[in-house]
Amino acid sequence: MSLEPTAPASAHLRNVDKFYGDFQALKNVTLDIPPGKVTCLIGPSGSGKSTLLRCINFLEEYDSGEVRIDDRLIGYETPGGRRMSGRRLREMRRDIGMVFQQFNLWPHMTALQNVAEGLERVRGLKRAEATERAREALAKVGLADKEANHPSRLSGGQQQRVAIARAIAMQPRIMLFDEPTSALDPELVGEVLAVMKQLAAEGMTMVVVTHEMGFAAHVADRVVFMERGELVAAGAPREIFQNPADQRLASFLQGYRERNSLDF
């Protein structure tokens, strides 16, 4: 097997601020993402969960504070200093997998090409080796038989699994999931969550922005609740879901339960 597990990384955010003009999307957020664990970010839309997630691989440029992968600062050479070079940023991003809400598969490539592209271009593998490893990654998400399909010939759930394969083929040390099931038809959510559970069981460091409270409750090691750019509460799923200490968290969960109750 060439898809061997890699040493999981941790991530550390210290006093992170992010502004869009006058609007402050992240307010002094401090959070530790432990290695090999699943951290779920929950909260109302617009609360800054996705922004926070995207700061971890610097797709979103935070304005102040620090974001570190293990002990390495990402995005800047020193805290508050100059932007880090493109080369060093790319080097760090190679180890950070990302899965998007809209999948973002490249439509002009087949499933296999989507997965092999980064291996060839970024990891510098030979075509044959990249193809072999891409096939392995596709097999892992249960799509070995779909390698020749273009994204337009795949269901949403299959597309998202290809996107996960594209990320894991790079053998990342941490994976970021930005609402990975929010764009899916309800009946396709399960197959994606199943792949994510499998990754979690293998000890991948995962940060997951999600509205799937069931997944957060059952798979997360730690749940983080955000509201209006602030980190409001963090703890084990049991603490967060069963004994919400914070009023805003309690009312968020209350609202969720009311919308999802099965009292017909």
Next chain:
Amino acid sequence: MFSFQTIVENLPTLLGAARYTLLISVLGCAQGLILGALLCAAALSKRTALRRAAGLYVSFFRGVPLLIQLLVAYYLLPVVGINVPPLAAAVLTVGLCAAAYLSEVLRGSINAIPKGQAEAALAIGMTPRDLWVRVLLPQALKIGLPAIVNELILLVKASSLVTVVGIVEITRMSQSIASSTYRYLEIYLAAAFLYLAINLVIAAAGRLLERRLTV
């Protein structure tokens, strides 16, 4: 009387001249696409200086008639000590002009690509060059294909302007044959059909490519 005979007799000469039309169009188009892609990258760059430069370039080459550009190039190049054959000057000028239009077509196409496409490439650590060559341009060419085919057809027709620097292509040749045979209608009709034939081939190739790119 309408004389097919005149057309048949002069067709080889016209076809010979069509070589120049094709040469200028094909080379101009190739240059236009390559330079246009670079200009488009500059226009979308984060660096203000690059964006300004691309903007100035497009304003100039789109804003000045190609005819004037050809004349300027023809008379300017020797003055600044560059002695190139008229054909090279013509190809260069046509390509520079086409690049201005094509860069704008590509810019529009790239803006139509969802932002997530680039984000997915950046997130796995792709270089800006690979992002462009592997992810953005293939999609932009597909989105912009109908407009690009338009530009190429315009280019073939605009190639008739190079007569002002002394190149004898279809239009110039037909004028010359017409004035020596006094068979204006026949010869100009023949020229018209030659242009039409070339452009129909381009249009068909465009449609074929469009179908192939649709998956």
